[in-house]
Amino acid sequence: MTEPVLSVRDLRVEFATRRGILKAIDGISFDIAEGEVLGVVGESGAGKSVTGSAVIGLIEPPGRIAGGEIRLAGERIDNLSPQAMRHIRGKRIGMIFQDPLTSLNPLYRVGDQLTETIRTHLDLSPRQARERAIELLAEVGIPAPEKRIDGYPHEFSGGMRQRVVIALALCAEPDLVIADEPTTALDVSVQAQIIALIKRLCAERGTAVMLVTHDMGVIAETADRVAVMYAGRIAEIGPVADVVKHPLHPYARGLMGAIPSLETDADRLVQIPGAMPRLSAIPPGCAFNPRCDRTFARCRLDRPEPIVPAAPADAGHRVACHLYDSAEAEALP
């Protein structure tokens, strides 16, 4: 069996605050294979971005990785020195964030930023690097790249800037790309173009992608598998068709039902009562139990671990909910 590009095992991330230690990520495990897109969804504050930051080694004090392992193509990267990590970032792991302006320096021409990054990671002459940059801009769909390469970021529209950031993330041909809300700030029309682009590049180059987004439509279209996060844990993970169309975890069910759709009519949207607990006040047992309409005694005592659901499901499907434990199978609908 081939090694997954990214393998995360029992990851824990904590923030030390005045009120005590906050467990932002509390034991999560997942893999991403070559050429695979893993979508990550969940409520604001669930820990999606922190997970991405942990993988790229950007958790800063008062935060720290408190446990678990992160492996890139089999090698551990969670315990590397900042120096070694800086080399992996950009070279083997590319990053795309929501606001393209955070990744682009407004004072530098787009071309200079690209060639500089290319030359940091690949052994090329300035001329070769510039040619490579033009190729990349063409590849991400920037018209007349040989002219646009000398423009400044502000001369590009929002969608074009995000394309430049994608070019920048890809310029060292990374094995893994972490994209945190890459299309949230863009219009639907532009969003469609960016998603198509990420998908195509991933297929052509075999890049593994972790795609964090609020937009379930984007996930449904782009991801192969999806992880639903809640309060620092993975509530459900599995093939996108299973999780989006037939979610099992009560939180995932609520989340999918809350989305207004273009295809179906609903007078009311499914509403999950209440709000996600603060990290400082996570209830014992299942973190979702106060909002769940299926809670039973065990939910308030035991923290559910991800299990292969008793109901027929794909081999890669896991759900962290006591309802799906075979011992509780009679409680199933």
Place this chain on the structure above:
Amino acid sequence: MTEKPLVEIRDLKRTFDVSKPWLNRVIEGAPKQFLKAVDGITFDIRRGETFALVGESGSGKSTVARMVVGLLPASGGEVIIDGVPIADTSRAAEVRRLRRRIQMIFQDPYASLNPRWRVERIIAEPIRALRLAESEREVADRVGELLSLVGLHPADGRKYPHEFSGGQRQRIAIARALASKAEFIVCDEPTSALDVSVQAQILNLMRDLQDRFGLTYLFISHNLAVVRHMASRIGVMYLGRIVEIADGKTLFARPRHPYTRMLLNAVPDIAMTGRMREAVKGEIPNPINPPSGCTFHPRCPFVFDRCRREAPPLEEGVACHAVREGRPVAA
């Protein structure tokens, strides 16, 4: 007899002066530059309905909203609410009475709530200003009622805005809008900053309140699925103009304008029906130098020579030469 619409928007326009400073213009010999953010739009909103405006960023939705509530003067045209033109200075008293029946809810509720006031004071302010209560006791009761109505606890009135989550703050903004007994609420991207699950709570609340109090909404969003869920009628904006108006069901079942089709096609398919998205061409052009004729023509797959010369008027709900001439516009 059909009832008179509550809101009538007639040929509404707004131009912004985006010229460089005077000195630069003199030195560089640059001309004055204007941006037509809203370029002559006309529509009605009936009592008790939700009329939505959709369109890409920069199409002019927020500018329309600000003119409708009177936060921004129009450069041309009229906003008539319940028969009264809101810019009519000869009817100042009537306009003032009208104003309190109109409220606005913004995308970022935090920016519109005074951070130094307790929530009870924020909600009580319109009640006091408009003398809607006889005594302080009655004010307090009303605030408690309003908080319960939007799903918060009366005791939450003692807290400050920063102590609430984004969704709860949006509830406070809604409670404040209702405090003045508003009948018409302009909502500019009310849930765009919220999670889908919180969004569902707010959209359900807005619909419940509409059923209960007969509220009329002008609802602005770039999220087509949200608009479909909320609106009875929808206007699609492109570069300051309305290119198509239709009732919600019709617009989604049978979009007519090529731009509407493009927008609908660009929405990710959550049902995973296998529908392929059409590749979208290009981006919104520079509004300072809009294309000639139909401003959509550089992106339109059905463009022909007339489109480059003449701007198509909005007739029978659609502004497109190809549709008017009965040319094929289906992919």
